[in-house]
Amino acid sequence: MISVALVGFGYWGPNLFRVFSSHLSFDVKTVVDLDENKLKLVKKRHPNVKFSQDLKDVIDDKDIDAVVIATPVNSHYSIALKALNAGKHVLVEKPLCSNSEQVEELVAVAKQKNLILMVDHPFLFTGAMQKIKEIIAKNDLGTLFSYDSTRVSLGLFREDANVLWDLAPHDFSIINYLFNEKPLHIEASGFAHVNPELPDITSLTLYFASHKTAHIYLSWMSPVKIRRIAIGGDKKMLIWDDLDRDQKIRVYDSGITFQPSESREIIIPDYRIGDIHSPKISNQEALYAVATHFEQVIKGKEKSIMDGNEGLKVLRMLEQAQSSLDESLLKSRKLREQYKKEVEYV
Amino acid sequence: MISVALVGFGYWGPNLFRVFSSHLSFDVKTVVDLDENKLKLVKKRHPNVKFSQDLKDVIDDKDIDAVVIATPVNSHYSIALKALNAGKHVLVEKPLCSNSEQVEELVAVAKQKNLILMVDHPFLFTGAMQKIKEIIAKNDLGTLFSYDSTRVSLGLFREDANVLWDLAPHDFSIINYLFNEKPLHIEASGFAHVNPELPDITSLTLYFASHKTAHIYLSWMSPVKIRRIAIGGDKKMLIWDDLDRDQKIRVYDSGITFQPSESREIIIPDYRIGDIHSPKISNQEALYAVATHFEQVIKGKEKSIMDGNEGLKVLRMLEQAQSSLDESLLKSRKLREQYKKEVEYV
Amino acid sequence: MISVALVGFGYWGPNLFRVFSSHLSFDVKTVVDLDENKLKLVKKRHPNVKFSQDLKDVIDDKDIDAVVIATPVNSHYSIALKALNAGKHVLVEKPLCSNSEQVEELVAVAKQKNLILMVDHPFLFTGAMQKIKEIIAKNDLGTLFSYDSTRVSLGLFREDANVLWDLAPHDFSIINYLFNEKPLHIEASGFAHVNPELPDITSLTLYFASHKTAHIYLSWMSPVKIRRIAIGGDKKMLIWDDLDRDQKIRVYDSGITFQPSESREIIIPDYRIGDIHSPKISNQEALYAVATHFEQVIKGKEKSIMDGNEGLKVLRMLEQAQSSLDESLLKSRKLREQYKKEVEYV
């Protein structure tokens, strides 16, 4: 049994608590949150768990092997650093830190102390994602050329991240996992409707050296929830609709091929519309699989697919996208001010 | 009866022929296409219609009141100009011309000769669009803030237009119709997977002075067809799914309101998830309504909602978007070349 | 070219006219309907077709090879008989006649005169049905055990048939086509909400000697339209949803197997939930395929899959079902009357 502490019992913490509590390889010893009220209800029902408002109860406890961190993003770095320095393995909610320098330091400390540093990207552990990885590994889709993700819903507004930092880590970690290629460039545009400081809609375009491309649309302002990713290959195409009860994955035996033609002016693409196949996928809870992976990596039985270095890649992509987003927002603000002046002048 | 000629009998021409033939106010006198084979089958069944390969049979025919043009885009200008100069009203497939200068000239000629110049934007005449216009006019949605369109399918690749020029006119004409506001700025990115000269995926972001924003995703490379537009207002939100048989429009009594808070650091948005309402919409064919509108405008009974000036606005938006798209494509090409050199150097 | 006449231009007639007019092997020479108004519009556009109110213009015309009948059911028999006696092939809308004696006579006359007598069961000619037949022929589903059909919508109320006679011919012809087995027994129950003489909802249960079973639910009183058939086999199961745009057929690699168990009291069924596969299906119009089949059968190139004998089987099933339905309606009426008396007595 790995003795684990959970730090942060806000939005995601209760899920982590439920999963680690019911996992046969973990024993949740301590739960920490600054807000006593959040702990009240759960406290009564779990007399064997220690609930505390003080992080020291985790850091100083020699019996705790690992720390799971689900606090606001800006506190991830300091808590993770303290935990690593105290010799504990660490699993952190995404995004791993507020900037890549912090991640670099955590990675270095973890390496030096021979500890596991992992970031929780649960989508990588869904049955759907595992099946997609398998399909791509068998080369069923052929050469991949496009990734198109729509990840929208109404809220939930976070206090500690804009829509880019909240939702893009999902797509960035999936892209890295499937494409295994760093984007050359990320273009972002976006809007802040509710809070001027916090963009709530963002559109991203990623370019890759291999001619792959990705488009990601993220929004907290959609009346319906969509979690849909389309992956294009030159043999087949695939759609993952995470909210479809019966057919989360559809593989389309459809494609477009460029037919060489004598006349340069005429394009003769070959459209192929064929069968649709929905493979059966495992319905194990993703978060439970994350916990199992954490356990296996700690025990040295698996190589982590979402370790600190993976978290670092995602963070650098976030920074690249944020920089482009800032530019785009600045430009649009200037254009609005200029337009206002012109209108006033008239 | 308005005597009409149809020029161009390729992809869209047969639809125009069917609709104008069955319309009680029009009489299709002549059909012109360069390719004799295309006319063969239809010829036999319509002994009262003249089929020709020569445009002169239309231009020189004094009995023809109006010309409907459905040829490749680069021939629109010269055919329309000839028809207007011969004193005929003109209805042109979108996009109206290859550039805005051409449109300006056509608009000027039509005005001078007191003729009707119209561009066919059929989506404006769907029952759904008319219902949406009505909903917005009643202020049911409140102040509009966002437009998000996904317009994707597998092909059809056109020889005479890239995906932007093929599909964006739909969204641009709808945005102009609903927002009645010129965008300050359009950002475009895109990719050309099949033919390097012809982008087949494009993502657009439009900024407006009024803080409205629009995102449009266009693709010829999707295994499934999607025709879906979401419109956000501060009172309600609306989704138009053109492929939904039973509920083309859904109005969501849902929204997000920014709650003022004493502490500047805490955002308390108010999420409201309420009823969903699908109004009954007329199922008259849009193209038939376009023909009726053309008739009413010719007879001076209606003011055109898609005249030359509307066509000009759409064309300027296309040019603005194309210029941003060129920049983005150029940038990504340079980055790829640079990457290639670095790799080779190593 | 087969010269054909169309008798009846009401609800379905215009579809038959459109299809036979555009079919390369048929020439529609004459259209007959008692109501002159129905013919007015179409008359003007088809100067080469003769429109008449008198059946004699068809029967006496030696140049007409075949007659297509789309009049109310109770007139099918006499029109078909006249046409056959005049030496013409006949295609009749379903249901073929008002009773099986009439069908027997038509079959006998057609046989004696060596003419083709066919009944229009268009569902047999959909791309979906052809694909299902192919799947079953390859034994992909294993031994079939169940058929479950839901065929409901709002109206259209017919004057010449109740919901059983209007909709059940579709399912009966499909069952005969796929099962190739006569039901031992048909149980029917139903209700007449709008017109007391004309049941508008019916539920049918069919028993077969081979342990196959069928359930059919037909309604004119449903706010939504459903055209959905589930076919169960001991290897796989299949669902045909005729209104699904992208996946009309889904084959489920799912099933239930009875596991023999030592204890007689414990059942251990083996549930298998596997992949879902949607084969590509041809999207040729079913009615066009019916016309082609009619042509091929007339020319002796194909054996009819919906000839008079098939029509006779369907009619006998209708009569069997109607008799059970009458019993059920009578019983429920008596129970209502009895209840009324009891209540009044009290």
Added chain:
Amino acid sequence: MISVALVGFGYWGPNLFRVFSSHLSFDVKTVVDLDENKLKLVKKRHPNVKFSQDLKDVIDDKDIDAVVIATPVNSHYSIALKALNAGKHVLVEKPLCSNSEQVEELVAVAKQKNLILMVDHPFLFTGAMQKIKEIIAKNDLGTLFSYDSTRVSLGLFREDANVLWDLAPHDFSIINYLFNEKPLHIEASGFAHVNPELPDITSLTLYFASHKTAHIYLSWMSPVKIRRIAIGGDKKMLIWDDLDRDQKIRVYDSGITFQPSESREIIIPDYRIGDIHSPKISNQEALYAVATHFEQVIKGKEKSIMDGNEGLKVLRMLEQAQSSLDESLLKSRKLREQYKKEVEYV
């Protein structure tokens, strides 16, 4: 706090345990199951709960106020009787008992001892059902005339009930709740594909004195899960699709009205296809609401909507349906045997 014991920890028991454990008004003191293995895992995590294999630990415990019974159907009666005789309130899984005599006795005992006897019909407590009740109470649908339910999925085969006794209690309790009228007559047909003794598909037709009618189709043999109820009224119609994430209820402003006509032979029904409205529904867990209702009824604050008398009504309907089903199965068996003999004879 009401001290409660749970008897039966098989398929449904763990859900009841989770809900009553987390309910603020209940304290789960004891859990009983004959199979020690089922209790092992949960035992470790709930040190404050007593786990036992002996019902006496519940019956003899004076501190236990109420007993929740989730054992196989044939044991419901004796456990409930013991609990009532020991002065405890009782909540029993549906169906309440194996026959109506048992229920009558339990009802009598509960009444005499002034104890609460309730049967768990969770669908009555879904947000959807509560909303439908509200819609009908406001007379939005007008006079109700039909109920059509499809309740199918793959398995789960029960050892203690056929598909009728497993699934029909849901529909029967809903019909009683909404129609508040006893059916005059129930017709049932069905098939037993997997186990000859246990029908796995059943079709039911219910007749009512008020001309209402109901059709229910139940199956354990469908590759897809459907939980769909259509309710027809003469003003509006309603569909409850329990598996629809976003629109569990759709109210159709559609209907059919019989237009009186001069000619008796012509029916002119008026089809009205109008708006579709999906009211927001509460997403509180139904089982939690059942627990709260149990609490409120025990405390005398609410009148039970699913007390012993309601359970008795449902049981009598089950017996009526079973008797018709037996007849139908017997008839079909005889027809098969007769057919077999005829075939052998030939």
